[in-house]
Amino acid sequence: MTNEDSVSISINEKLADQSPIFSDHYIFKVSKEQWSVNEEAYEPKLIAIGPYHHGKDHLLAMKDHKIRYLQSLLQQSSQKDVSRYVQIIRNLKERARKYYAEPLSFTHDEFVEMILINGCFIIEFIHKLLEGDMEDPLFRSNHMLHSFMLLVTSNVIPDQESTFIKVILVIYERFLPGPLCNSSHVYTPENMIQIKNLLELLHDHWQPFPARLEVYEKMGQAKEGCFTRCATELKDAGIKFKSAVERNNLFDINFVNSTIKIPKIRIGDKTECLLRNLIVYEQLTSSTSPKYFTDYMRFMDCLIDSAKDVELLCCQGIIDNWKGDDESIAILFNKLGEHVFCERALYADIVNNVNEHCKKRSNLWMAKLRHDYFQSPWSFISVLAAIMLLLLSLTQTVYSVLSCYK
Numbered sequence: 001m002t003n004e005d006s007v008s009i010s011i012n013e014k015l016a017d018q019s020p021i022f023s024d025h026y027i028f029k030v031s032k033e034q035w036s037v038n039e040e041a042y043e044p045k046l047i048a049i050g051p052y053h054h055g056k057d058h059l060l061a062m063k064d065h066k067i068r069y070l071q072s073l074l075q076q077s078s079q080k081d082v083s084r085y086v087q088i089i090r091n092l093k094e095r096a097r098k099y100y101a102e103p104l105s106f107t108h109d110e111f112v113e114m115i116l117i118n119g120c121f122i123i124e125f126i127h128k129l130l131e132g133d134m135e136d137p138l139f140r141s142n143h144m145l146h147s148f149m150l151l152v153t154s155n156v157i158p159d160q161e162s163t164f165i166k167v168i169l170v171i172y173e174r175f176l177p178g179p180l181c182n183s184s185h186v187y188t189p190e191n192m193i194q195i196k197n198l199l200e201l202l203h204d205h206w207q208p209f210p211a212r213l214e215v216y217e218k219m220g221q222a223k224e225g226c227f228t229r230c231a232t233e234l235k236d237a238g239i240k241f242k243s244a245v246e247r248n249n250l251f252d253i254n255f256v257n258s259t260i261k262i263p264k265i266r267i268g269d270k271t272e273c274l275l276r277n278l279i280v281y282e283q284l285t286s287s288t289s290p291k292y293f294t295d296y297m298r299f300m301d302c303l304i305d306s307a308k309d310v311e312l313l314c315c316q317g318i319i320d321n322w323k324g325d326d327e328s329i330a331i332l333f334n335k336l337g338e339h340v341f342c343e344r345a346l347y348a349d350i351v352n353n354v355n356e357h358c359k360k361r362s363n364l365w366m367a368k369l370r371h372d373y374f375q376s377p378w379s380f381i382s383v384l385a386a387i388m389l390l391l392l393s394l395t396q397t398v399y400s401v402l403s404c405y406k
Contacts, residue, residue, distance in 0.1 A: 026099045026196035026197055026200065027101065027197055028101045028285075029052060029101070029102050030042045031339065033338075034276075034280060034338070034340070037335055038276065038335065040273075041273045041276040042276065044059060045058075046062060047059060047062040048062070049118050049122070050114075051100065051106060051111070051114060052102070054114060065137070066117050066118065067117070069121045069124040069125060069128075070082070072124055072128075073127075076127075085116055085120070086112060089115050089116045093108060093111055093115070123164075125138070126164075126167060126168065126171065129171070165187045165192060165195070165201065166187075168198070169201070169202075169205060176206065177265045177271050178206070178249070178250030178264070178265055179249070199277060203278060203281060203282070203292075206250070207251070207292055208251035208252065208292055209249050209251070209252055212252060212253075215349055216290055216345075216346050216348075219345075227303060227351060227354060228355050228358050229358060230304065230305035230306070230309050231303040231304065231309040232306075232308050232312055234260075234354065235312060237358045238357070239357065239358075240258060241262065241312065241313060242259050242260070242261050242316060242317075242318075243262065243264050243317035243318045244262060244264075250265060250296065251346065253299065253350060255354055258357065260350070262313075264317060264318060264320055265320065266322060267319060267321055267322060267323055267332070268322035268323065269322070269323065271332075272332050272336070275336060278293045279291075279293050279297060279336065279340060282294050283340060283341065291342055291346075294340060295342060295345055295346035295347060297333065297336045298345070299346075299347045299350075299351075304329075304333045306327075306330055307326035307327040307330050309330065310326040310329045
């Protein structure tokens, strides 16, 4: 056998084992570039769900809790053992493996076991949460609940006819920086099995109003540039900012009568983690177009250069600062866009109109006047004195001219 034959055989074997990369893949690993910006936003701290973080040392402590939850679920469903559940997962394993974009090192049995234990844990955890089972060890610690991004409150439990999907949405809505806007959707069992992952579920229920999407479509291939000025400088140019309190949608931003109206966004400790994962989901899933969160992030990043911009937006009720530090919020938005690509833009019309406003000579003159002379009381007094002297001089000149005609 020649060397060429050996190489051919080796390559052909690799080609035979290669799975096609199509739309079957919905669960990805974060790129090294995005991971390096903020590792904590993507690294689980308490529990591993799924294969990518399976077996990590700092997450092994939850293994016993997962088995305990599986036992509890079996008792409630009157199942003597897991045989029925195992068979169900075996029937779905090939479909489930295709969802993962990265190669998995698990055997078929290992994969089935992992999916079964993790899936049952999630179901039983939400059940215990809704029942208010405060005797459970995981619920005794506020730190545990905070780590799971869940909160036990009296108004978490929806009506009895709600589906399991609605239960998840009700729980997670408390941690979103803005309200869900498609929560009335009713899921059938057939619909539920089509949901690929939690990020897809949140993305589908958290999107712009049709009117904003219509503007987006009319813009065609127009790309969104940046604002020529940040929020504080736009204010100097005569642009006003206002919280769109009447708008119940995070993405419903508009520009009317020299005023940019932006719905309130709540920024807390978990906001960056959630936004980063949704942005990565948009970046890696071609079916999500337009990319709502990527566009929103770019829009806010254009407005925010420093803590002063955050302070302005907080004062106008646009940013609800739960972190307490304006500088950290400025850094958050400035870093969200690193290594992120977006071909089109949801707010290109607004950016273009604001920039055209700033190009007007009168607006630029007023902006310079505000920036140069009205930043301190002494500057204001100096300008006022100069104006008074000018008026006095003009008055004297007019008086002198009139005297010549007497």
